Amino acid sequence: MASLPASAQPKPGEPKQASVERLLNVLSTDLTNPTLTPAQRTATLEHLKVHGRDPNGSGAIFTREGIDTLGKYAFDQPNSDISTSREALRCLANALLLNPDCRQIFVDLGYALKAAERFETASIDDEFLLSRILFLATFTPPVPPGLLDTTLPASLAAALDRHTTAPHMQMQEMALTETLKLLFSLGHHTASPxxxxxxxxxxxxxxxxxxxxPPLQGTIIHLINAPLSLPLTATTPALFPPGAEFKLVDRLIAILDAATRDPDLDDAAAPLVTLLRKLLELAPEAVVAHMQKVLLPAPEERDAPLGTSKTLPSRLLRLTAAATAPGLRDHVASLLFELSGSSPETYVENVGYGYASGLLVSRGLDGGMGSGAGVGKEKGVAREVNPVTGQWVEMEPVKADPFEGMTMEEKEREAEKMFVLFERLRKTGVVDVKNPVQQAVEEGRFEELED
Structure with missing residues (x-):
């Protein structure tokens, strides 16, 4: 750090609060009677920034006078050294983060609009600071009046465009993350076109x-969240541009494919599925058909019970039955339901009643299990499927007769055991059904053995 001016030098044993007040008084005096050099102003702000990282003893920073002094150095000194302005922005960012009351003070003093104006010519370093400050200022609604009537939306677009070609070094990544957080906050609170x-x-x-x-970390998460806050419609041209209609959904599906290979995938993946659901709602027929082909089980997967292969559709089916990450589970089930045209019957046909039942029960829908026929056709011939597992019936393993090889006496003993077990169960009141062994005897399906 550069040397402090003599008037800002701390005294031996001086409490932090007194030192903070001294630094702010020096800065405030210099605004009306400039005597500090640019280096001294920057050094004074640097010392104030260090103190301001801990709210204890920093109360003078969080007052209206403190925020106003910092705001003037950040935005109102056209001839100020850029390093001085940037240090003031850092002090403001810390203050707005550590003391939520400062956010409304900052807005009331008109500095949110000035920050939006400053964004128009922001460097990467300034983008990081301005985005963080504006994000904090808009974190709790209402968004400052007139903020989106400024050049801010165009400035955000220009900043994002710059990131499409800028090398993704640490500072660029940090600035991009803050800008995406700001964009999400603005969209979430205003849905402004x-x-x-x-x-x-x-x-x-x-x-x-x-x-x-794994893919769902860092900047990727914010890139997925940001579009969710925007007022997208079926006519939004950037979503499905001619000649590249599948580009966006294919990218999201690729991210989903990579993410679902993680056995510990949690609810952090829910926004990705939510964005796919939103696009499905807005997509033209060709894109919808493409998503159905990629995300729903293919006919060849029915050679075994659905959900047992290593494909993406199988992984999605297993997620709908997962005990963990209930938020993600419900979103994935809803995506598959909507890919089925939100038809309970089609949903059961596509995924099997075993996987479909959870969502149908939770929504009070009756999909039924149907006849089990006609889910797939090969050479014009309908093939029967097991409505619970979704497997082709012809491909199911032949189950051995459990009574094969038993003598009639052994079969009778097994029937007696079953009769006793059902009677005990019936007496508990848990079930109210007729004993199947008794019913079989009454219907003449058991023969009495001769002694």
Missing amino acids: HLLITLPPLLTLLTTITLPS
């Missing part, structure tokens, strides 16, 4: 950025 200008560069980033492993 002004923000749709950010969609083309946003989707370019989403479809071209290198995926980490």
